[in-house]
Amino acid sequence: MNDFLMFLQDVIPSLLKGTVITLEIAGVSLLLGVVVGLPVGLGRVYGPTWLKRVLGIYTTFFQGTPLLIQLFFVYYGLPAAGITFDRFTAAFLTLGLNSGAYQAEYLRGALQSVSEGQMTAARAIGMSKWQAIRAIILPQALRLVLPAWSNEAISMLKYTAVVYLIAVPDLMGQAKILSSKYFAPIQIYLIVAVFYLVLVGITYFVLRAVEKRAGIPGLTYSPEHGGA
Amino acid sequence: MTNSEAAKTQPIVRLEDIYKAFGVTEVLKGVSLSLMPQEVVVLVGPSGTGKSTLLRCVNLLSRPDKGRIWLEELEITAPGVNEDKVRQRVGMVFQEFNLFTHLTALENVMIGMTKVLKMDKRAAHAKALEELERVGLANRADHYPAQLSGGQKQRVAIARALGMDPHVMLFDEPTSALDPELTGEVLAVMQKLAFEGMTMMVVSHEMGFAREVADRVVFMEGGYIVEAGPPEQMFDHPQVDRTRVSQ
Amino acid sequence: MTNSEAAKTQPIVRLEDIYKAFGVTEVLKGVSLSLMPQEVVVLVGPSGTGKSTLLRCVNLLSRPDKGRIWLEELEITAPGVNEDKVRQRVGMVFQEFNLFTHLTALENVMIGMTKVLKMDKRAAHAKALEELERVGLANRADHYPAQLSGGQKQRVAIARALGMDPHVMLFDEPTSALDPELTGEVLAVMQKLAFEGMTMMVVSHEMGFAREVADRVVFMEGGYIVEAGPPEQMFDHPQVDRTRVSQ
Amino acid sequence: TAVQPGAVPAAPAATTSGDEAVAPAASDGQMAKVKAAGKLVAGTSADYPPYESVDADGKFVGYDMDLIRAIGEKLGVEVEIQDMPFDSLIAAVQQGKIDVIIAAMQATPERDEQVDFTIEYRPTKDAFLGKGDSTLTIAKPEDAGGKTIGAQTGTVQEKWIQDNLVATGLTSADQVSSYERADQAALDVASGRIELMLIDAEPAISLAENNGLKVLLLTSDTTKGGKSIALPNGSDLKAEIDKIIAEFQADGTIQKIQEANGLP
Amino acid sequence: MEFVQKFITTFQFIVEGLWVTIGVTVVALAVGFVLGILAGVARVYGNKFLAGIGTTYSVVVRAVPVIVIIFILFFVISSLVDLTAFWAGSLALGFASGAYQTEIFRGALRSVSGGQMTAASAIGMSRWQAIRHIILPQALRLALPAWGNEATLVLKDSTLVFAVGVPEVLRRAEYVKARTFDPFFAYSVALLLYLALTLVTTQVLRQAENRYRLRL
């Protein structure tokens, strides 16, 4: 028992360091995902046909291939083509673009579920199409998409675990190093699982609270669950 | 027809030989109609006849294929006319209310004032409250659409249109999505507007309303105006037998 | 009542002093009722009175809180009785049909035979076709529920129950989810069954059916049986004034 | 749980070819078991040329592969290679999923507690690799201090960095990267994302050639002893394989295998 | 020309991993299917105890990254039974997928109307018979769209088993990379293969959906 406490004492600080990195990667990637997903989602619904098509290729590509290979491609593959990102940038970019594709699709669903009458009514009081999108459609769609984005945030938190494979010492990376150092892989990974459980649990409840606060009577829609 | 009146003043809306087709379906086949200031015209006719389409032409939500439309002195079908500006002058109320779901009643009325008319927030707030008062809903200002009854929703929709200070109001079957009990409150508001001198073009099957409020009833069928006249004449001595269809 | 008959033969179903409550709501407050072989009993009474609950007690879909029920010689409320076996002997037809959505009409009738009675497929197939024939739907054997009209669905539901060779059939408002035009076909099938000698207990507001087919009409109210007798007596000379409520 | 910094990770592992299961090894009767099965299952991590890699036909090739096949021939059994992550090998041999490890592995005291090692079949040196145009001069291992450096997770090189550069304060912990595979570290050196990597000498040479890297220092100061084959603790196969290796060293077989794989 | 040649040889080498990828995916989906049905039925129709187990399994496993689940399971499985990397990896992935499938089947089971169970009871079916012959066949059809989505997610997550040494597409790409020192090519080929695989899978599943849709 004493042994185990000492073991924990040694392991937990490293894992906490890893947790900070995990949160950082998940946070930045999600944000990048929003920055990308928002215009892409809008373009997918309101853009000209050629744009819809191009953006469709982007979302299909990122949704159709494994995140891990995307990450390897960006990190180890692109330098061969003369493009070198440091490992954090590579992680942000890959996870961000991946998440952007999913977020765009969720937003698209939400935009399309805002009833057509809303646009007509907005135009009827003299708003331009762009004004109507900004003032009427998007505020509704963003609220509608919130549950899907909560799922996405949780998926993201979990999918960051692949970045250990490009030598980022995130929670999973720390677990890998620790399990090489100690002779206790099962224990290490179980502890790490608890870490993720807590992280995901907290995120879940925070996002639920946000959803509740942003909720408006009569505005509901939930697209099927998806993952990054 | 109201030729004698038309001579006195300028019509506020003038439709001239309007044609409109969707794909192969010809919906409007040459409709001409004028609306005088403060006049209330009720459009009736069987379903699919083009009443809604005609109404939507007046604020360019539909663009006529042929024909010309004047709004006061301006020919709005002329190239280069800013549609958004036109729509600010023409209020429209839909069958399905189409309130902005994410905004309270008050915000629904305000948003056009602030975003389109660029009024300042304080002024818009005051004016929006006034408009809600006018439709008898000042006490529901902070309710979201989902928290309002159908009749209340429709009255907010009317207030929203009025908030833009329109010169004409268009109503497309504003009570047909309502239970009979709720219909009354909306008709009362419309009646009040008419008495205040608002120019109105109304698609409605509410014959009671037409009879009491309309200056003129226009009967459409198959893409044409087949009869028009004061309500007494239209309902009591129809020249075309079909007027009765819509009763 | 049918006391004279009861003396001659054994009742097929006997309910003795049945009590049933859901939470604090007492639904059945001591109901006793016997059903003789080949008898058709129609249960009537206002909504919420416990008619459905009583019916569901007979095949143990609801378990009485107190009281005893015999099905032929067996006390089915005794501990250790296999409910599934009981239900095989009691056919039940619901208001909402409850056909198995993923199975064709024929398969709906067959599945109980093959899975519950462990009949072989060929025999089940033949018998199921026969049952469909009996309700006049042999030509719809391969249709899925979604491809059948309400009346057809209900007739398949009857065939499904008949396929188990039940000794008693229970019907809970079998026509009330149907359009008036479709009601007739289901009532005709039930009438036919009655003439063939099937013992039936029917909750229904179809007075025409009751009058023509029922041997006995039982009027329930507030958890009690308040009156019972042959239909002529019940409808034409009710002792309790309330019988009229259900007409 | 044994808390032993420096112990090698316990990761079990598995076959890549065929899916027939191997019965857990009772380390004592291992010889009899292998003979009875007619098959010696050797675990490796096939990303370490010239010791072990996969050729274009999907065959396991390299110095270690040739050696273990020759040993198998001597034992009169077939050899089956199972590929797995390097840090899973020790657990795999402990759990009897593989009979031996041959993966250019060095006997360290920590590993020796977990498994038994044969006599060395090849002496070992380490190399510091830098980018082809690197201007760094590494005259002795400690000169690597303060530079960004990488090594493969769970290797003796990684441990040396931790013990001699990080623990001494020469290098900060976040300048050290642990890679799943050695070639990933080499790619990062090539792209300039890290300045140095520490790795076995021979793979260093082939990685350097192929990635345009430069060997900055060849040294035996960072490493003690040579490569050995690992077996479960107490295996009776150890004596047998020791004998065969000694024989091979005497009769020139090792020499031949070396040359065949381009090693000095 | 050299480029094309290189592409073809790389492709030919990596494409062999496709069978392993498909194998891992199929095994994982099948295992997840069994676990998902069991836990889903337990959550909807089980007693408190069984429902509790189903819920815990689903909630905990879904909160933890698949790769962590794979590592835990991989170590646990291989200390209990002797399995190849292929089986250990596939089973672990299946265990993870099972948690997601639990939710899919739970939703589908609950959307089968209550009347179906009553009607099944009324013709004398036992509870378990009713679940097997009436409720599940309908729930499975209702679950198909969500299940198809899960299938493509598992297909993509199957790359994660490379970390325990399964020679699927990504692992073979790694071999190529280690040999040719050309990561760009190796990963490009792997990406294309996956893209093709998901697109085909999506199409097949969509057809299955149309074919087996429950007419309600």
Ligand SMILES: Nc1ncnc2c1ncn2[C@@H]1O[C@H](COP(=O)(O)OP(=O)(O)OP(=O)(O)O)[C@@H](O)[C@H]1O
């Ligand atoms: N956007 C459109 N695309 C194609 N057809 C349309 C469109 N809008 C209207 N139509 C068709 O034009 C015809 C006239 O429609 P309109 O809505 O104007 O009729 P209406 O007189 O208002 O009928 P109702 O009383 O049913 O509202 C109908 O046949 C309708 O189907």
Ligand SMILES: Nc1ncnc2c1ncn2[C@@H]1O[C@H](COP(=O)(O)OP(=O)(O)OP(=O)(O)O)[C@@H](O)[C@H]1O
């Ligand atoms: N499972 C249940 N849980 C709680 N209350 C129930 C349940 N089933 C029935 N009840 C209640 O028991 C009472 C009797 O219901 P029952 O369905 O037997 O009435 P009924 O005579 O068939 O009425 P109706 O003619 O409307 O079908 C009602 O008040 C009903 O709400």
Ligand SMILES: [Mg+2]
């Ligand atoms: Mg209309």
Ligand SMILES: [Mg+2]
């Ligand atoms: Mg009832």
